Amino acid sequence: MSSITYLEAIREAQAKALADDPRVFIYGQDVGAFGGAFKATKNLAKEFPGRVLDAPISEDAIIGSAIGAAIEGMRPIIEMQYADFSSVGLNQTVNHAATLFWRTQVPCPIVLRLPSGGTAGGGPFHSQCMESIYAHYPGLVVMTPATVEDAYSMLLDAIAIDDPVIFCEHKYLYYHLKADALPTEALPSGKARIARQGRDLTVVTYSAMLHETLAMANELASEKWEIEVVDLRTVKPIDTDTILASVARTGRLLVVSEGWPWGGVAAEVIARVSSEGFALLDAPPQRLNSKETPVPFHPNLWGTHRPTARSIAVAARKLLQS
Amino acid sequence: MTPSVEPLTELITDSLSREQHIAAYRWMLLGRISEEKYASLYRGGKIFGGVFIGKGQEALSVSLAMNLRKGDIYAPLIRDQAGRLAFGESLLDATRTYLGSRLGPMRGREGNVHRGNPRAGYFPMISHLGAMIPTVSGALMAHRFKGISGSVGATCIGDGGTSTGAFHEGLNQAAVEKLPLIVVVANNQYAYSTPTDRSFACRDLVDKAVGYGIAGHSVDGTNLSACLEVLTKAVKAAREGEGPQLVVASLLRLGGHGEHDDANYISNDLKKSEVGRDCLPLAADFLLDQGWATGADLAIWREEIVKQVEDAAATAQREPHPNPDEEDWCALATRHLSEGTNP
Numbered sequence: 204m205s206s207i208t209y210l211e212a213i214r215e216a217q218a219k220a221l222a223d224d225p226r227v228f229i230y231g232q233d234v235g236a237f238g239g240a241f242k243a244t245k246n247l248a249k250e251f252p253g254r255v256l257d258a259p260i261s262e263d264a265i266i267g268s269a270i271g272a273a274i275e276g277m278r279p280i281i282e283m284q285y286a287d288f289s290s291v292g293l294n295q296t297v298n299h300a301a302t303l304f305w306r307t308q309v310p311c312p313i314v315l316r317l318p319s320g321g322t323a324g325g326g327p328f329h330s331q332c333m334e335s336i337y338a339h340y341p342g343l344v345v346m347t348p349a350t351v352e353d354a355y356s357m358l359l360d361a362i363a364i365d366d367p368v369i370f371c372e373h374k375y376l377y378y379h380l381k382a383d384a385l386p387t388e389a390l391p392s393g394k395a396r397i398a399r400q401g402r403d404l405t406v407v408t409y410s411a412m413l414h415e416t417l418a419m420a421n422e423l424a425s426e427k428w429e430i431e432v433v434d435l436r437t438v439k440p441i442d443t444d445t446i447l448a449s450v451a452r453t454g455r456l457l458v459v460s461e462g463w464p465w466g467g468v469a470a471e472v473i474a475r476v477s478s479e480g481f482a483l484l485d486a487p488p489q490r491l492n493s494k495e496t497p498v499p500f501h502p503n504l505w506g507t508h509r510p511t512a513r514s515i516a517v518a519a520r521k522l523l524q525s
Numbered sequence: 526m527t528p529s530v531e532p533l534t535e536l537i538t539d540s541l542s543r544e545q546h547i548a549a550y551r552w553m554l555l556g557r558i559s560e561e562k563y564a565s566l567y568r569g570g571k572i573f574g575g576v577f578i579g580k581g582q583e584a585l586s587v588s589l590a591m592n593l594r595k596g597d598i599y600a601p602l603i604r605d606q607a608g609r610l611a612f613g614e615s616l617l618d619a620t621r622t623y624l625g626s627r628l629g630p631m632r633g634r635e636g637n638v639h640r641g642n643p644r645a646g647y648f649p650m651i652s653h654l655g656a657m658i659p660t661v662s663g664a665l666m667a668h669r670f671k672g673i674s675g676s677v678g679a680t681c682i683g684d685g686g687t688s689t690g691a692f693h694e695g696l697n698q699a700a701v702e703k704l705p706l707i708v709v710v711a712n713n714q715y716a717y718s719t720p721t722d723r724s725f726a727c728r729d730l731v732d733k734a735v736g737y738g739i740a741g742h743s744v745d746g747t748n749l750s751a752c753l754e755v756l757t758k759a760v761k762a763a764r765e766g767e768g769p770q771l772v773v774a775s776l777l778r779l780g781g782h783g784e785h786d787d788a789n790y791i792s793n794d795l796k797k798s799e800v801g802r803d804c805l806p807l808a809a810d811f812l813l814d815q816g817w818a819t820g821a822d823l824a825i826w827r828e829e830i831v832k833q834v835e836d837a838a839a840t841a842q843r844e845p846h847p848n849p850d851e852e853d854w855c856a857l858a859t860r861h862l863s864e865g866t867n868p
Contacts, residue, residue, distance in 0.1 A: 228670060254670075259701055261694035264659035268698065271598075271663025274643045277670060279663075294653050294691070299660070301856070302651070306635045309643040310858035341856035341865065365858040393862050440864045 207385060210377035212355035213243050213316075215385060217280060220362045221251045224278060227362060229255040230265060231282030231316075240284050241318060241377055262292030269313045270300050278312050278362055286317035286371065287331040300367040301342030310365035314358070319347075320373040320411050320461055321509055326500035332410075332462040332493075337369040338439035339466070344368045345439035346392065349413035351382035353436055356389030364392070373411040380414070395442035397449065401431030404523055405449040406515070407472050408459040409435040416459055418512035419519060428523055438468045446472060447480045454485035455522050461509050464492040486525045491518045541754060543817045549591060549611075549749055550808050550818075551826055553583035556607025557805055558827070559616060559834045563623050566838065567784045573625050574636050579604030581779035582711050584804035585744070587611045588752035589679055589709050589772075592760035598664045598678035600648040600657040603638045604711065604778075605681055612647060614640075620837040626844035633847035654682060655691025658708060662695060665704040677763045679707040685716020685724050687733065696769065700737045705763040707770045709756070711746060713778035714800065718790045734771040746776030747800065749808040777801040 207215070220227045229244055235257040238245035248255035258265045262283065269279040283289045289296065296315060303311040321330035338345045344366050348354045354372060361368035390396055398413060399420050408416045413434050420430035431449050435441060450456050456476055458469035469490035476488055493509040507514070560578040567576040579586055586601070586608030593599050599612050610616060621629030622640040631640050631649070641649030648664070650657055661678035668676050686692055687710060699706045716724055727733065734741025740762060744755040752774065759770040777800050781788035795801050812818040857863040 226670075259694075259698055261659075261698050263656070263691045264662070264694035264698040267656055267659030267691070267695065268663030268666060271648075271660035271665075272667040272670075273663075274648065274660075275598075275664045275667035275671075277667045295656060295659070298653060299651050299656060303643075304858050305856040306631060306639075307641070307643050307649060344857070344859070344862055364862070366862070437862075440862050 206381040206383055207351060208378055209351045209354045209372070209380040210241060210243055212351045212382070212385060213358055213372055214245060214247070216355045216358040217244065218247060218250065220280070220359060221247065221254055224362075226276060226278040227254070227280060228272075228277060229280045229282060230258050230269060232258055232260060232284050234282050239282060241374065243282065243316070262288055263295055266292040266295035266315065267299065270295060270303065270311055273311050273313050274303070274309060280314045280316060280362065282316045283318070285329050286319040286333045287328045289315065289317055289333060296337065296343070296367070296369070297340040301340045304366065305342060311367050312365045314361045314368045314370055316370045316372060318374045319371040320375055321498050321505060322375050323502040323505055324500060325498065325505070327497035330498035332371070332460070334369070334371050334438045335462050335467040335471075338468065338471070342367065343439060344392070344437065345371065346437050347371045347409040348436065349373075349376070349410050349434050351380055352386040352389065355385050357392050357436065360392040371410065375411050390436070393437055393440050393442060395436055395445040396434045397431065397445070398434045399430065399432040401429040401453065403428050403430060403453055404455045404457060404519055405431045405433060405446070405453045406457045406459060406519065407433045407435060407446055409438060409468070410461065412459045412461050412510055415510060415512045416515055419515040422512065422516055423519060428519075430519065435468070441472060441475070443475050443479065446476060447483065450476055450480050450483045454483065456484065456488040457518055457522055458488070458490045459510050459515055460490070460492050462492060464490065464495060467492060486522060489518060489522055491515060541750065543815070545591070545753060546749065546808070546812060546817060549584070549587045549753060550812060551830070552587040552591070552611040553607050553749070553805055553808060554826060555610050555616065555830050555833070556583045556586065558830050559610075559619065559837070560606050562834045562838055563620075564784050566624070571842070572623055576623065576784040577603040577638055577782070578780050578784065579606050581776050581803060582713065582746065583607040584749040584752045584808060585709065585711055585746045585774045585776065586681070588749070588756040589681070589707070589760070591753070592756050593677070593679060596646065596673070596676045598646045598648065598661050598676070600650060600661050600678070600680035602650055602657070602681040602683070604683075604713075608681075609647075613645070614642070614647065616833060616837045617840060620841045621844065624838070624841040625846050626841045627847045628844050629841075653691065654686035655689035655695055658682070658692060658695025658706075659698055662699045662702065662704050662706055665706060666702065675764060677705040677707060677760055679709065679760070681709045681711060683716060684710065684712040684714065684721050684730065685719060687730055688724050696733070696737045696739065696771070699769045700739045703768045705766065705768075707759055707763050707772065710771065710773045711776065712773055713776050714795055715778050715782075715791060717782040717786070720792070729773070731771065731773040737769070737771070739769040739771055740767060742770065742772045744772060744774045746774030747802040747804045747807060749804060749811065775800050776804070779803060
């Protein structure tokens with residue numbers, strides 16, 4: 204039985220976009236003949252000559268030129284080699300792309316693909332989750348697909364959206380996550396998905412942490428706890444309605460994010476539920492994040508730095524028993 | 526939105542002609558007088574935020590703009606009032622932006638020099654120096670993808686701005702892509718209060734061109750004829766496919782960094798030197814010497830321009846300011862994804 208990986212889904216979405224729309228092009232380091240550091244653009248340069256271009260190591264110039272191309276009618280897909288390096292071009296993203304429409308009423312339809320998140324041995328500069336930094340700035344859409352199907356549909360959506368989209372694809376999921384086939388339909392971007400129905404506790408999460416959370420939920424099911432799992436899919440905007448509806452059912456909230464604690468996605472979800480759904484809560488809402496240090500290199504350290512099924516289970520049980 | 530930018534449709538055929546000199550002089554005069562008005566309004570407390578004038582830089586600024594036409598990309602910087610008007614921006618829109626009129630192109634969301642009209646190829650700057658270089662390059666890449674030929678893109682920067690990473694990345698990338706980009710560096714000797722020996726250590730900024738593998742041109746920024754000649758040559762070279770062109774002009778900033786700055790740190794030696802000459806009276810003298818204009822012509826042009834400037838200021842001052850209750854407070858084109866509209 205053939206299957207498709209998360210990475211292949213991303214490649215397929217780009218191939219479709221290139222085929223369907225002459226305004227689309229791909230620009231980034233090593234994306235051309237080499238097919239990209241993770242092979243997300245494998246064969247695309249050959250299949251679409253002149254539309255998949257190698258860039259110098261110049262994130263400011265790469266993103267800046269995407270903005271200019273977008274103003275002149277193109278729909279650029281920019282591949283950053285790692286999310287961690289996008290900070291070199293942060294100015295162009297948050298001060299230029301994100302402000303263009305508000306200042307001028309001219310939209311900026313760029314997609315910034317960020318290979319995000321940790322893998323064993325990645326270390327501090329090849330493992331970061333940057334979604335909360337970008338989500339903080341008005342003028343950006345931030346997507347964090349957790350499934351093969353969403354990696355495909357949401358990337359197509361990102362390209363079609365007229366605003367700058369930060370597409371946080373998770374590196375750990377690239378080759379590990381597989382699906383039977385590409386989807387034929389999808390939830391609209393901006394809507395969260397109930398990945399698992401439950402009754403006793405709502406766990407809101409996204410990206411790679413969805414799978415750790417689902418593993419935890421299966422384990423706790425054997426202890427008769429029914430955990431409802433909400434996959435945010437986009438962290439900007441956040442689908443507050445779906446979250447509140449879930450908390451209305453369960454009364455308890457845990458938010459799990461691979462990002463750091465301070466001011467992150469988890470903090471944002473909790474702030475909203477606390478202020479808009481306070482009466483729905485039977486216990487104080489909790490969050491679980493990576494530890495407050497740079498991401499460690501050694502797998503022993505990395506193994507406990509970010510939330511895992513085991514640490515999520517500990518947090519969940521504590522909340523269920525409070 | 527009514528177009529407010531009307532760029533030239535014809536290229537300059539003879540940069541050294543009487544017609545070009547007179548046209549350039551009048552744009553320079555309009556730039557100078559309009560900025561004197563903004564400075565006066567600033568001192569009268571009528572302007573929000575800062576006023577940044579291009580006194581001393583007008584010859585350079587118009588010489589670039591007069592070589593651009595509809596279909597080109599122009600991303601000027603803070604001292605390009607004269608060039609912006611020469612490119613086709615209306616005096617009223619420039620004045621509206623300073624005075625915060627709701628009817629201006631930025632509708633109060635941005636002010637002073639941070640203005641433009643992207644659909645007309647007139648890109649509004651962001652404050653971060655160097656950022657506009659790759660933006661113009663990207664626009665030129667789009668033209669290439671679309672099969673548009675014959676267009677160029679130009680942007681301006683100062684001596685201080687050449688120290689940024691964005692400047693470096695932008696020029697290098699444009700060179701690798703061999704784009705028809707012109708970058709005009711106005712070396713006016715100071716970056717705010719910082720003299721050039723604290724900004725760079727190379728012999729001359731034009732030497733950077735060799736480093737990037739592009740053509741470099743030097744010009745006396747105080748001399749209108751020289752500016753017209755060099756900018757015409759550089760823009761033509763870009764247009765003919767010779768790749769990026771770096772133009773470095775020497776002149777002196779004749780005002781403060783902004784009108785809030787008395788610039789008492791500027792060296793008297795520089796003020797008295799050749800680089801400290803004012804391009805505007807020099808250009809007037811040249812027109813008179815050549816017999817291309819009389820004193821009466823100059824007086825009439827000045828009088829006309831003063832009236833234009835006064836009218837624009839009076840009009841803009843009578844216009845409404847933005848109303849926060851009527852703003853949609855939405856930063857996304859895709860409204861349903863905007864959290865700003867979902868309280």
